[in-house]
Amino acid sequence: MAEAAAVAHDDHHYTSTGLNSWKLGFWTLIGSECLFFGTLISTYMVYKGQSIVGPFSGEIFDIPLTTVSTFVLLMSSLAMVLALDGVQRGSRKLSMIWLGVVILLGATFLGFQVYEFSHFYHEGLGLDTNLLGSSFYVLTGFHGTHVFFGVVWLTTLWVMSARGKLPPSKALNVEIAGLYWHFVDIVWIVIFVLVYLIQ
Amino acid sequence: MSVATDTAAAPHTAHHGEPTGLWSWITTVDHKRIGVMYFLTSVFFLLVGGLEALLIRIQLFKPENDFISAELYNQLFTMHGTTMIFLVAMPMAVAFFNYVVPLQIGARDVAFPRLNALSYWIYLFGGLYLNASWFVGAAPNTSWVGYANLTSTQFSPGLNVDFWVLGLSILGVSSIMGGVNFITTIINLRAPGMKLMRMPLFTWMTFVTSFLLITALPVIAVALIMLAFDRFFSANFFNVAAGGDPVLWQHLFWIFGHPEVYILVLPAFGVISDVIPAFSRKPLFGYPVVVYAGVLIGFIGWGVWSHHMFTSGLGPIADSFFVATTMIIAIPTGVKIFNWMATMWGGAIRFTTAMNFAIGLVALFTVGGLSGVMHASAPVDLQQHDSYFVVAHFHYVIVGGILLGMFSGLYYWFPKVTGRYMSEKLGAWHFWSTLIGFNLTFFPMHFSGMFGMPRRTWTYQSELGVEFYNQLSTIGGFMLGVSTLIMLYNVIKSARSGAPAGSNPWGAPTLEWSIPSPPHHYNFPSLPEVRSREPMWHDAEREAIEAVTLAEPESEPVMPGPSFWPIVVASGVTATWALVMTGVWWVPLIGLAYTTFGVFMWAFEDPFKHLKSSH
Amino acid sequence: MKSLRTLLGTWVVALLTASCTFDREAHPQSSIHPTSDFASVIHELYVDIFWWTLGILVVVWVALAYILVRFRARPDQPVPKQVHGHMGLEIGWTVAPALIVVAIAIPTIQAVFSTQQGDPENALVVDVIGHQYWWEFRYPDSGLVTANEVHIPVNRPVSFRISSADVIHSFWVPMLGGKRDANPVRLRPEGEDPEYNWIHLTASEAGTFWGQCAEFCGASHSLMGFRVVVESDQEFAAWQAELAEPVTAPMTAPVDTTEAGEAAQAPVQTAQIDPLVEQGREIFHSQTCVACHAIAGTNAQGEIAPNLTLLGQRSSIAAGWLENTPENLVQWITAPQDVKPGALMPGVNVPGGNWPATNLSEEQVRAVAAYLFSLR
Incomplete structure (x- = not known):
């Protein structure tokens, strides 16, 4: 009877749902992040058009330029999918190529953002200039910080891959990094639409 | 990671x-010991x-x-509530x-x-x-x-609100x-058979x-x-x-x-x-x-x-x-x-x-x-x-x-x-x-x-x-x-x-x-x-x-071993936020670098290394 | 032991007395003695909900007490019947509170709407502006200004338009009704109007009512009181007329406050000039006092501190904190921060706000106090 009640689950992979705990935990964290960005975006929306002095968003936003950087980030998500595929197949070459592409595209996006920030700053929009300056820089700055951490994370994985320490058995690492990366990408789409396109 | x-x-x-x-308490990852520490600290x-x-x-x-x-009274009731x-x-x-x-x-x-x-x-x-x-x-x-705009530097120039805003940020993490x-x-x-609708109410x-x-x-x-x-x-x-709205703080706070x-x-x-x-x-x-x-x-x-x-x-x-x-x-x-x-x-x-x-x-x-x-x-x-x-x-x-x-x-x-x-x-x-x-x-x-x-x-x-x-x-x-x-x-x-x-x-x-x-x-x-x-x-x-x-x-069932890195990362997170108080933008980056170091050490630490060494 | 018993006895007596003395006189800031339509609507709603909730509490407590007595464990008791639930009961105790909630919510929402409707045709508008840590009152119709003691007519709709000059305060006169926050006025982009909070009420009886800031606003939040003087139309008109053309020339320093009314109305020529008042007048109007304070009809036109026109008539000074007497005025002028931490007014030995210490001598302070007290 005792044996019948006991289930031999000494395996550390055991979970009651069969889902991997890291993946589940990370989804939970992403849920939390949604509220974080949701609040930042809401604040931006509440203060939209409320600035007393310029520069105003219509005067300085360069939509074609931001469209290009948005495209870059979107493409990085595609590369992320291919990178995961490479790792799962156990191809070190494909892993390194596609992880490298994600990193490059992510860094390019950050480059665009640095350019945009310094350009706006020279146009007279500082953090302390008006409500636009405060809410725009804090929102996009926190998004950029997330992209930056993603790039650091992916670079770590790239180095692991280069040293042959990213076998298919560790594909979950890449999958979770990918979850994060896609999430950050989606947040940018929302920001791009609400902040840039709908003025 | x-x-x-x-x-x-x-x-x-x-x-x-x-x-x-x-040392075993500092490096513990046992939920029961952590629970006891939480209780005693609270x-x-x-x-x-x-x-x-x-x-x-x-x-x-x-x-x-x-x-x-x-002035002291105001500090006391604020800290009492917080x-x-x-x-x-x-x-x-x-x-x-x-x-x-x-x-x-x-x-x-x-x-x-x-x-x-x-x-x-x-x-x-x-x-x-x-x-x-x-x-x-x-x-x-x-x-x-902490209703705005009393918390602005104009009306609260001292370190008081700095401690509050940074301290709560740390605790939020x-x-x-x-x-x-x-x-x-x-x-x-959950153990086998512990369906959601069988869980004790406290767990629920x-x-x-x-x-x-x-x-x-x-x-x-x-x-x-x-x-x-x-x-x-x-x-x-x-x-x-x-044009900022102090009432926005009230909305977000509540x-x-x-x-x-x-x-x-x-x-x-x-x-x-x-x-x-x-x-x-x-x-x-x-x-x-x-x-x-x-x-x-x-x-x-x-x-x-x-x-x-x-x-x-x-x-x-x-x-x-x-x-x-x-x-x-x-x-x-x-x-x-x-x-x-x-x-x-x-x-x-x-x-x-x-x-x-x-x-x-x-x-x-x-x-x-x-x-x-x-x-x-x-x-x-x-x-x-x-x-x-x-x-x-x-x-x-x-x-x-x-x-x-x-x-x-x-x-x-x-x-x-x-x-x-x-x-x-x-x-x-x-x-x-x-x-x-x-x-x-x-x-x-x-x-x-x-x-x-x-x-x-x-x-x-x-x-x-x-x-x-x-x-x-x-x-x-x-x-x-x-x-x-x-x-x-x-x-x-x-x-x-x-x-x-x-x-x-x-x-x-x-x-x-x-x-x-x-x-x-x-x-x-x-x-x-x-x-x-x-x-x-x-x-x-x-x-x-x-x-x-x-x-x-x-x-005995295999349990993850003790780790020193949680306390390192925790001290790093706290230090990073605390250093924001200096108001110099690059100073917190020192804390951030230390935290990052801790995170990397943590990420590459094998939780079961204590078992390997005894083999 | 005996002294303990005596002490306890005293407490019990005090407790009984206190619970019987919910009388108005002992509680000038009572929220359960309504003296306006606004306050009455709230109070009726409160009493209504009070009885509902008390009823629920009694039911719960009596049932709980019964259960605890009736179902306490007894020796050798078998395992109780294992009951898991009862759908009918669950529905019952969901529906019953829901009905009570509806019974409370309907009058509540009616009151929410009725209390937030003004009478723009007939209402007297009073601007209420909170400052750290005092209240400014303006009558936009007449342009008159006063501080910390506002007069309104009885039985006439009044609309308080509430804002703040610095941080958030809250305007609360419990006997006249609920509170509203005094929010600082946001600067708006062109074409958008600034937003204000309003309280609309009609006071139903004359008297002096106590109010106090109810939103934490800094060091001296607790010392930010004020008074509302509700008076007949005639008295209100007379007060406004006096405020519009105040007696500014110094005259006899009144010693007896009961004669204040007549003294103020006495012609200036016949009044004897008190040398102390005259000296105070000279000091006040030649010092930095006038940079912040205003006294109608004089060179004092500052707007960042309380308006002192007819100060001698007010029942209190320092925003409802001290009784208005020459001695208290002396105390206040000598060391405002001792009375009210964080006050921006400089004292004799301490600077305040952006101002250095006044370095007035004791006699000079007394003179200024006598002058201010003579403004009535």
Whole structure:
């Protein structure tokens, strides 16, 4: 009877749902992040058009330029999918190529953002200039910080891959990094639409 | 972040006992030890917050008193509120989450043991950082809600608000990680047969609370970030001269703040939903209803925030909406009360201290809930808001509800933690002095408030006619202080020389009572199979489970080893935020670099290396 | 032991007395003695809800007490019947509170709307502006300004338009009704109007009512009181006329406040000039006082501190904190921060706000106090 009640689950992979705990935990964290960005975006929306002095968003936003950087980030998500595929197949070459592409595209996006920030700053929009300056820089700055951490994370994985320490058995690492990366990408789409396109 | 290392298969190892000594506690990842540390730390802060309260009560003993200065008073009440909410009530609940939830669901630990340790250390360091403000004479002084624009550098130029905004940010990180950890644990680490609708109510309420944590904390985090940018980098979020809206702070604060109320109270509801059936020897009446009521409270709790803002001028339509939602949330709360009473109905009630506190909660929380219905009525709230009437109300909720629930949990699970009963005699003293002291302190406040005494006032004029009520409150406050000391004495004494308790001293129904007291560090030699909500009350099931849970394993289950990196990362997170105070943008980056180092070391650490070395 | 018993006895007596003396005189800031339509609507609603909630509390407590007595464990008792729930009961105790909630919510929402409707045709508009830590009152119709003691006519609709000059305060006169926050006025983009909070009420009886700031606003939040003087139309008109053309020339320093009314109306020529008042007048108007304070009809036109026109008529000084007497004025002028931490007014030895210490001698302070007290 005792044996019948006991289930031999000494395996550390055991979970009651069969889902991997890291993946589940990370989804939970992403849920939390949604509220974080949701609040930042809401604040931006509440203060939209409320600035007393310029520069105003219509005067300085360069939509074609931001469209290009948005495209870059979107493409990085595609590369992320291919990178995961490479790792799962156990191809070190494909892993390194596609992880490298994600990193490059992510860094390019950050480059665009640095350019945009310094350009706006020279146009007279500082953090302390008006409500636009405060809410725009804090929102996009926190998004950029997330992209930056993603790039650091992916670079770590790239180095692991280069040293042959990213076998298919560790594909979950890449999958979770990918979850994060896609999430950050989606947040940018929302920001791009609400902040840039709908003025 | 290398995530796979924790899940990597580890080799089996020979028997190894539980290490002792300070270092073993610093590096522990055992949920039970972390739970104990959470509890002891929260009791420490309870004493700090209580001392602050007593100084407040001395000052208010007579009108136009100048026992302490207005400036010090403002720091005391701000820190009293901040401490009791963020450093006592929340972490005390988390202490029980930590110790009890894995045992209730038949898990060996939480899903992320090292992350759990990180949550604790950040809580400790964040709490110490917040209180370090006392030693530079600049404790936060703008109340626990920190309404803009009083918190701007223009009106609060000192370090006081800096400590507050950064300290709360640090603590928020800890809570979010805790939420992630417990959601994952409860979804993923339930023993075979432990279906969601078989989980003990305490686990259920932990589950709901964890969702509130991960969703509510980011909102206050953003508000704090905005305030920090206003203060350190001259942003304009709450600057009226630039068009900023101080009322936005109130919205963000209470969108967090009201779910926070349920973050505090649901765990206490969970505790007594386990305690009342155990000591009535009857299953919880209407289990699914109580579960759904808790979930419903969690959901509706998101739509009531502006009832804290009826005086801020939202207009009649918004007021009416929040009147309606607030009154609706009273219904599931009432349903819980009725179900607890129905559980006792027809039972065989044993008046242990744990049960007494649970009954005390039912009786006294009802008072706070009903006065809550009064200020749910917006026009009535225009009189009661920010008066001592409201102070009475939320102390009936927080002390009468939450603290009594936590005490109930303490007496209930103490034998599990230590293998010893707490003294019932001292427990009776503790219970009755708490009950009397509590009512003596807070009931008269209804009258002080009704007669026009606003809250957060350093003193009051004798003409107001509220001196007598304040004197009663002060006397009651000191009784509460004494009762807390009795509790402390009881804990220390019983931990050393309490009567030995077996694995199931109360004859309680849930899974945590199937394992030895205190449990092995791996909790369950092998995982039991659960077939009902009250496994320990069905003889066949109990015997089957105990045959597993009380058995000596042939080889000990593999547990992750100790880690030094959680405390390193926690100190790094705290240092990074604390260095923001310098106002120089690159200085926090030093802390960030140190944190990053810790994160990398953590990520590449093999949690099972302690097993490999012995091979 | 005996003294303890005596003490307890005293407390019990005091408790009984206190619970019987909910009388108005002993509680000038009572929220349960309504004296306006606004306050009455709230109070009726409160009483209504009070009885509902008390009823529920009694039911719960009586049932709980019965359960605890009736179902306490007895020796050798068998295991109680294992009941898991009862759908009918669950529905019952969900529906019953829901009905009570509806019974409370309907009058509540009616009151929410009725109390937030003004009478723009007939109402007297009063601007209420909160400052750290005092109240400014302006009558936009007449352009008159006063501080810390506002007069309104009885039985006539009054609309308070509430705002703040610095941080958030809250305007609360419990006997006249609920509170509203005094929010600082946000600067708005062109074409958008600034937003204000309003309280609309009609006071139903004359008298002096106590009010106090109810939103924590900084160091001296607790010392930010004020008074509302509700008076007949005639008295109100007379007061306004006096405020519009105040007696500014110094005259006899009144020693007896009961004669204040007549003294103010006495022709200036016939009044004897008190040398102390005259000296105070010279000091006040030649010092930095006038940079912040205003006294109508003089060179004092500052707007950042309380308007002192007819100060001698007010019942209190320092925003409702001290009784208005020459001695208290002396105390206040000498060391404002001792009375009210965080006050921006400089004292004799301490600077305040952006101003250096006044370095007035004791006699000079007394003279200024006498002058201010003579403004009535």
